[in-house]
Amino acid sequence: MIEVNQLTKRYARHEAVRGITFSVKQGEIVGFLGPNGAGKTTTLRMLTGYLPPTSGTATIADFDIFRQSIQARRKIGYMPENVPLYEDMRVKEYLKFRAQLKGLGNSDSRRRVGDVIDTCGLESVRRKMIKTLSKGYRQRVGLADALVHDPELLILDEPTNGLDPNQIRQIRQLIRQLAETHTVLVSTHILSEVEMICNRVIIIDGGVIKAADTPANLIGEMRAAGRIQVEIQADPEVVAGALNRLEKVKKVTPEPLDDNWTRYTVWVDSGTDSRERIAQLAAQYGWPLRSLFRHVATLEDVFVELTRKD
Numbered sequence: 001m002i003e004v005n006q007l008t009k010r011y012a013r014h015e016a017v018r019g020i021t022f023s024v025k026q027g028e029i030v031g032f033l034g035p036n037g038a039g040k041t042t043t044l045r046m047l048t049g050y051l052p053p054t055s056g057t058a059t060i061a062d063f064d065i066f067r068q069s070i071q072a073r074r075k076i077g078y079m080p081e082n083v084p085l086y087e088d089m090r091v092k093e094y095l096k097f098r099a100q101l102k103g104l105g106n107s108d109s110r111r112r113v114g115d116v117i118d119t120c121g122l123e124s125v126r127r128k129m130i131k132t133l134s135k136g137y138r139q140r141v142g143l144a145d146a147l148v149h150d151p152e153l154l155i156l157d158e159p160t161n162g163l164d165p166n167q168i169r170q171i172r173q174l175i176r177q178l179a180e181t182h183t184v185l186v187s188t189h190i191l192s193e194v195e196m197i198c199n200r201v202i203i204i205d206g207g208v209i210k211a212a213d214t215p216a217n218l219i220g221e222m223r224a225a226g227r228i229q230v231e232i233q234a235d236p237e238v239v240a241g242a243l244n245r246l247e248k249v250k251k252v253t254p255e256p257l258d259d260n261w262t263r264y265t266v267w268v269d270s271g272t273d274s275r276e277r278i279a280q281l282a283a284q285y286g287w288p289l290r291s292l293f294r295h296v297a298t299l300e301d302v303f304v305e306l307t308r309k310d
Contacts, residue, residue, distance in 0.1 A: 007056035018207035031194035077151035083142030087131035136167035
């Protein structure tokens with residue numbers, strides 16, 4: 001559905017996107033991630049025809065985004081981070097107007113507007129002025145706008161921006177439903193959402209692709225140290241010294257708690273689980289132990305490892 005090859009965007013002396021190459025297959029939900037200023041939005045704007053690339057190529061459904069821009073854009077439904085809406089129009093009126101701008105005739109626009117109002121849960125507000133809507137409903141109107149011409153590809157830039165947890169959950173469920181019939185490329189800072197809904201993740205930083213794989217594979221290949229936390233009631237110096245002497249332990253950080261308890265964060269080699277050895281050590285010395293757990297790596301850990309500057 002998307003094929004990007006050596007795509008570059010240069011502003012004077014600043015290279016915002018530096019020869020990136022990636023692909024998105026039909027039917028995939030792909031998370032496009034990166035810190036602020038990484039080149040995410042610039043890439044999305046090039047793919048949607050808002051910005052011309054400096055060099056490189058990209059195709060949408062086999063249409064070149066530069067030489068066949070109109071045909072490529074017909075395949076795309078784009079929802080930008082800050083959804084631009086005509087606030088003095090009613091929801092249904094606005095969506096019909098947008099459908100006609102996208103080339104739909106009267107009968108097709110009426111049918112599609114009805115479909116997207118149902119799909120995006122806008123029935124209760126379809127006659128309301130857009131300026132009276134909550135942030136959550138405005139996001140839904142923006143999504144309905146992206147869907148109204150029934151595109152094959154949805155590109156969503158921060159679709160849950162500014163929403164409360166309940167609204168985020170609703171949009172997440174809606175994206176899952178849309179993915180049954182559309183290819184979805186979603187850019188977001190909420191990494192837990194990406195982990196839950198995306199088949200694959202592309203991480204960009206400094207205009208360069210740092211990783212592209214499934215969330216599970218990226219987490220499994222992490223090079224960073226693992227982390228175990230244990231709470232023990234004993235002399236902190238003695239405990240920390242004993243923990244540091246365990247095989248594959250990299251570092252131990254104590255944190256005093258109440259009633260002479262101390263929480264120790266034990267950093268171990270990547271892929272290592274030392275909980276059993278720590279429990280045996282506590283039993284050997286007769287140390288009271290009330291908590292022992294291993295921190296399970298997440299996509300956020302992968303993101304930080306790939307994009308941190310230190």
